[in-house]
Amino acid sequence: MNIDPSEIVYFEWGFVRITATLVFTWVTMLILAVGSYMVTRKISVEDEISEGKISKGQNILAALVETINNQIKQISRQEPGKYLPFIGTLFIFIFFANVLSIIPGYISPTGSLNTTIALSLCVFVSVPIYGISDRGIGGYLKEYIKPTFIMLPFNIISELSRTLSLAIRLYGNVMSTGIIVAILLGVIPLFFPVIIQALGLLTGVIQAYIFAILAIVYIASATENKKRKT
Amino acid sequence: MDNIGLIGMVSIIMAGLTIAVGSIAPAIGEGNSVSQALKSIAQQPDEANTISRTLFVGLAMIESTAIYCFVVSMILLFANPFWNMVIG
Secondary structure, three states: OOOOHOOOEEEEEOOOOEEEEHHHHHHHHHHHHHHHHHHHHOOOOOOOOOOOOOHHHHHHHHHHHHHHHHHHHHHHHHOHHHHHHHHHHHHHHHHHHHHHHHHHOOOHHOHHHHHHHHHHHHHHHHHHHHHHHHHHHHHHHHHHHHOHHHHHHHHHHHHHHHHHHHHHHHHHHHHHHHHHHHHHHHHHOOOHHHHHHHHHHHHHHHHHHHHHHHHHHHHHHHHHHHHOOO | OOOHHHHHHHHHHHHHHHHHHHHHHHHHHHHHHHHHHHHHHOOOOOOOHHHHHHHHHHHHHHHHHHHHHHHHHHHHHHHHHHHHHHOO
């Protein structure tokens, strides 16, 4: 049994190695990109001319963006415009990677430690970027020596360890579902794997949500601005 | 007993122990937090949205300790790094 889809190698040439993780990441990206393109190709505004005819896809996408916007606004208590592209992309990618895993043959790319570490490195890099753009280099670095100078190493360690825990949390949750289903198929093959699979869907959705929320929380803690203190 | 048998035995026993011991504390913690959240929802049903959102985030944070133990035990069982030292 393999616990990481990166062990399945489709093609290898020199240092170029096409693994299952890579292929299914591309499949997910393709589905998302083509889906969004099909929806936004004929986008319409609700007014007298179009007589309020808005396609189903546009409704769904609008509702999704609106929901993410509201969540970011509630949690970070800042205007979500700056954060929406990054957080929204993270959420939608992880969400679809987890949900599509009920399709037979689809290996979820988030069940690989490589993908999750890459995603959490994105968060790791984006925290200083948003922090510096919001309050300048001095203001951002000053956060590290709060409340006293002694806390400097602990702040740095927490920065690193939360990145690692973000990656391993997502990986462990997605991978565990697959492993448990595989084990149960050997023990009780009739009905129980379906229940675990449904539970895995729930876990996948919640983990996508948690990943996005934690990313907002980390970014918001670096960009805490004046509005909040008043 | 030769090295391979020893490593296999120790890995299996430790994998079981890791997940057994490591899931006790997160289970207690999750139980506590859920019961507190239910109490506060019963007291303030208007705040149910905020409470349940915070609860989910908190549960995921607590659960991650158990997930770490699970990952370690899975590595011991299926991707044991010590096999290569003996076989290779």
